[in-house]
Amino acid sequence: MRLRETLLVYMLPLLVLPIAILGYLAYYYSTALRDQQAYNYVAERLQQQQQFLNDYVRMQQNRLSFLAISAPLNTHLREGTMRSREEVAALFQAILKQDAQIRSVKLLQINGDEDLAVPVSATDVALPGRLRNEYFSAVQAMLDEQIMFLAPDGPERHLQLFFVQKLYVQGITNNQQFWGYLLLVADPDPIVNVVASPATPGSITLLINRSATIAYAANQALIGTAFTPRHYRAIQQSFEQETLTEGMLLGQPRLLLTKGLMGSYQLLYGVEAKELYRHFYNWPLLILLLTLLTIVLMPLAIYRLLIRQVFDPVKQLTAAKTAVSRGDLSILLDVRKQDELGDMFAAFNVMVRQLRVYREQELAHKQQLEEKVLRRTQDLAQANDDLAAANQQLIVAREIAEQANRLKSVFLANMSHEIRTPLTAVIGFSEQALVETEQEKRSDYLKRVLRSSEHLLGLINDILDLSKIEADKLELQPEHFDYLEMLDDIYQLTREQALSKGLDCKLQLHYPLPHSLLSDSLRVKQVLLNLTSNAVKFTRKGKILLVVSYDQVSMRLSIKIKDTGIGMTSEEVSRLFQPFMQADATVTRDYGGTGLGLCISKKLMEQMGGDILVDSVKGIGSNFELIFKQVEPTLLLNSYQPAVKASALFAPSFTKLQLHVLVAEDNQDNQLLLGLMLQQLGITYELVVNGHQAVESALHGTFDIIFMDMQMPVMGGEEATRLIRHAGVTVPIIAITANVMTENAESYKAAGCQALLGKPVVQSEFLAVLSHYAKKATPPATELARQLATDPGMQALLAQFRTQLPLLLAQLTQYASVKAWPQLAFAAHSLKGSAGSMGYPGLTTLADKLELACKERDEYNATLLLTKMQAEYLSCGN
Numbered sequence: 001m002r003l004r005e006t007l008l009v010y011m012l013p014l015l016v017l018p019i020a021i022l023g024y025l026a027y028y029y030s031t032a033l034r035d036q037q038a039y040n041y042v043a044e045r046l047q048q049q050q051q052f053l054n055d056y057v058r059m060q061q062n063r064l065s066f067l068a069i070s071a072p073l074n075t076h077l078r079e080g081t082m083r084s085r086e087e088v089a090a091l092f093q094a095i096l097k098q099d100a101q102i103r104s105v106k107l108l109q110i111n112g113d114e115d116l117a118v119p120v121s122a123t124d125v126a127l128p129g130r131l132r133n134e135y136f137s138a139v140q141a142m143l144d145e146q147i148m149f150l151a152p153d154g155p156e157r158h159l160q161l162f163f164v165q166k167l168y169v170q171g172i173t174n175n176q177q178f179w180g181y182l183l184l185v186a187d188p189d190p191i192v193n194v195v196a197s198p199a200t201p202g203s204i205t206l207l208i209n210r211s212a213t214i215a216y217a218a219n220q221a222l223i224g225t226a227f228t229p230r231h232y233r234a235i236q237q238s239f240e241q242e243t244l245t246e247g248m249l250l251g252q253p254r255l256l257l258t259k260g261l262m263g264s265y266q267l268l269y270g271v272e273a274k275e276l277y278r279h280f281y282n283w284p285l286l287i288l289l290l291t292l293l294t295i296v297l298m299p300l301a302i303y304r305l306l307i308r309q310v311f312d313p314v315k316q317l318t319a320a321k322t323a324v325s326r327g328d329l330s331i332l333l334d335v336r337k338q339d340e341l342g343d344m345f346a347a348f349n350v351m352v353r354q355l356r357v358y359r360e361q362e363l364a365h366k367q368q369l370e371e372k373v374l375r376r377t378q379d380l381a382q383a384n385d386d387l388a389a390a391n392q393q394l395i396v397a398r399e400i401a402e403q404a405n406r407l408k409s410v411f412l413a414n415m416s417h418e419i420r421t422p423l424t425a426v427i428g429f430s431e432q433a434l435v436e437t438e439q440e441k442r443s444d445y446l447k448r449v450l451r452s453s454e455h456l457l458g459l460i461n462d463i464l465d466l467s468k469i470e471a472d473k474l475e476l477q478p479e480h481f482d483y484l485e486m487l488d489d490i491y492q493l494t495r496e497q498a499l500s501k502g503l504d505c506k507l508q509l510h511y512p513l514p515h516s517l518l519s520d521s522l523r524v525k526q527v528l529l530n531l532t533s534n535a536v537k538f539t540r541k542g543k544i545l546l547v548v549s550y551d552q553v554s555m556r557l558s559i560k561i562k563d564t565g566i567g568m569t570s571e572e573v574s575r576l577f578q579p580f581m582q583a584d585a586t587v588t589r590d591y592g593g594t595g596l597g598l599c600i601s602k603k604l605m606e607q608m609g610g611d612i613l614v615d616s617v618k619g620i621g622s623n624f625e626l627i628f629k630q631v632e633p634t635l636l637l638n639s640y641q642p643a644v645k646a647s648a649l650f651a652p653s654f655t656k657l658q659l660h661v662l663v664a665e666d667n668q669d670n671q672l673l674l675g676l677m678l679q680q681l682g683i684t685y686e687l688v689v690n691g692h693q694a695v696e697s698a699l700h701g702t703f704d705i706i707f708m709d710m711q712m713p714v715m716g717g718e719e720a721t722r723l724i725r726h727a728g729v730t731v732p733i734i735a736i737t738a739n740v741m742t743e744n745a746e747s748y749k750a751a752g753c754q755a756l757l758g759k760p761v762v763q764s765e766f767l768a769v770l771s772h773y774a775k776k777a778t779p780p781a782t783e784l785a786r787q788l789a790t791d792p793g794m795q796a797l798l799a800q801f802r803t804q805l806p807l808l809l810a811q812l813t814q815y816a817s818v819k820a821w822p823q824l825a826f827a828a829h830s831l832k833g834s835a836g837s838m839g840y841p842g843l844t845t846l847a848d849k850l851e852l853a854c855k856e857r858d859e860y861n862a863t864l865l866l867t868k869m870q871a872e873y874l875s876c877g878n
Contacts, residue, residue: 016295
């Protein structure tokens with residue numbers, strides 16, 4: 001089945017079924033809404049007429065009740081004198097005058113004879129009253145005290161509306177005795193008007209009674225007609241209903257609705273459906289038609305759209321492809337849209353043009369060869385040479401491709417070797433340490449395990465650095481730092497390594513040199529350590545030189561690492577900075593390594609705006625040169641004296657830490673490791689295994705530091721940290737995690753962590769975190785001052801500081817004169833941190849103010865503060 005038929009088969013159900021369902025629901029609810037509107041229209045009109053008739057009946061019944069209790073009527077019922085008769089007649093006459101619709105008022109005795117009638121008709125005298133009253137049978141059948149009914153009356157036998165009430169008279173024994181009936185005879189005009197005003201022109205309005213008989217209708221011939229029981233039951237089903245009831249009325253289908261009236265009558269509406277619904281907009285029919293049109297037209301429209309937008313272009317592309325496969329390169333497709341198909345058309349055109357170029361080149365080359373063959377046979381040798389060169393290029397390209405294909409296998413093999421080698425030592429020596437009983441051998445085994453673990457951790461860090469660099473995720477943090485101090489530290493470390501191999505190591509500083517370097521100090525140190533360690537590793541005899549120089553014209557700082565090692569050929573140098581590549585296989589076999597260090601160093605230098613240059617001779621040695629570009633003028637130094645490290649004299653003591661620590665860690669091995677490290681420091685701790693327990697402990701306990709694992713069951717460390725911070729707990733929280741990427745660290749700090757400790761936990765880093773947040777037990781100030789005053793190391797440090805202080809002040813003045821604000825701020829910050837410790841608190845305060853002035857570039861205050869610092873120095877007896 002073709003693509004368009006397949007799409008049509010799947011598209012029809014997906015489009016038609018939802019539209020049909022929505023159309024059915026819309027049709028159903030619109031029909032219900034129209035029926036409800038029709039019912040409201042009929043019910044409102046019927047209720048108005050019901051209210052009108054009930055009000056009229058209630059008014060006449062109230063009038064009848066008033067007459068029944070009137071004093072003249074009761075006197076007449078008791079006495080029956082001529083005078084009482086005249087008074088009652090006058091009362092009746094007044095009632096007739098009040099309401100023109102009342103035709104007469106009558107008193108009937110219990111036997112049906114008229115006792116009094118107003119007005120008196122001449123035709124009424126000829127017959128006895130009980131014979132004239134054809135309605136008396138209805139009166140005698142009344143059970144209630146008041147009734148209402150329709151009956152013919154008068155000489156013309158017109159239908160009249162009768163209101164009847166029973167009359168009682170007080171007997172001798174004070175009992176109520178039934179006397180007769182009081183009648184009000186009124187015109188049926190209200191009923192006639194209601195019946196003559198149907199809801200629609202074709203509607204029928206009927207007044208029916210409880211005996212299933214039509215009491216009144218607009219068609220007089222229907223009056224007195226009785227309904228069949230089945231029809232009457234259908235009529236009663238519509239009584240006081242909330243919807244119109246379908247049924248047969250007078251042989252015609254009608255919508256029925258019945259309302260009750262006062263008395264025993266009901267008002268029945270029989271509405272013709274077509275006339276009723278004509279008052280309302282036929283939304284169901286419109287929705288039905290719209291649904292059918294949508295079901296028919298939408299799939300067609302979508303199908304046509306797919307044909308125009310997808311199938312036709314695909315068909316055009318297929319035809320063009322067929323033409324090109326036959327060798328017709330004159331065809332090009334018209335790119336009209338900027339979408340995927342347009343991209344395919346454009347790519348096809350590019351391919352055709354490229355094929356044209358290839359064909360033209362082939363024809364030109366063929367023509368050239370033919371001309372050369374015809375003109376000069378001697379050119380054939382040259383053509384063969386050219387062909388051989390081209391074949392050689394193809395061979396080289398194939399070798400490069402094969403080498404790229406083997407790169408994955410080489411990587412896996414290198415990583416397998418580099419990872420398994422330290423793992424072998426870790427596993428083997430760990431097993432030996434478990435069974436070894438001699439403490440000295442066990443310590444040696446554990447030291448080897450530690451070195452292998454550190455090597456494995458360094459390998460993982462190199463792989464992560466390379467992946468971050470290639471993914472452009474490595475973030476640099478440039479800052480002004482003292483690179484000469486860093487070089488001195490690296491030189492001291494390299495010198496120790498070189499001496500252990502019997503090598504000589506020297507540091508040569510060619511002045512003048514910049515005071516500071518603007519770059520990422522951590523990455524610069526990483527590159528230098530990699531190059532110096534390589535120099536030591538690949539040098540068996542001779543020396544290693546670290547040469548530093550600065551070109552003031554080009555503002556370029558050069559750091560060279562020279563060695564007298566094995567050296568490299570030019571071919572080996574060309575592939576030196578490729579990942580997982582070393583000079584040759586013998587290098588990996590003899591010296592080890594993954595081939596990642598130089599690749600990472602090269603990429604780091606490029607990201608920092610510098611470069612690494614290599615000059616090497618096989619068997620003579622190598623020279624690696626780091627190039628740093630200075631982006632702004634800096635202060636130049638003509639001499640440099642390494643400072644004595646105060647940290648060596650005053651190393652933090654971890655024996656006096658008074659801490660109570662909360663450790664949240666689910667891994668049992670990590671729990672044991674952290675517990676051992678804390679116990680060795682004399683620190684008390686509490687251990688929990690998930691974030692939920694950590695939150696509870698932090699809220700109910702008192703801790704100085706919280707170590708929080710970020711991935712734990714029940715609740716993670718990040719969520720637990722947020723809850724702790726939300727509760728207002730300000731205890732320092734240190735994240736312990738293997739996720740050490742920048743985005744992870746930022747997420748943890750945003751949650752409320754103060755610092756991050758990566759896994760595996762290194763003891764030096766662990767101790768550094770504790771020392772930063774610890775509350776140390778310090779001796780009294782007088783005792784501390786006495787110890788410092790007698791300490792030789794402190795005295796040497798103070799003497800050296802006093803000697804260098806004039807040079808530092810002169811350096812600050814020189815920075816201010818050239819307005820080198822970043823360097824001046826950096827130098828002021830350094831002086832601020834050391835002057836107070838060396839007995840110059842005034843200089844500390846002034847250096848702090850000077851640093852703020854540098855940040856604001858306030859030249860006046862900076863000059864004034866430098867003058868005060870000179871005066872402060874002189875006032876201290878110097």
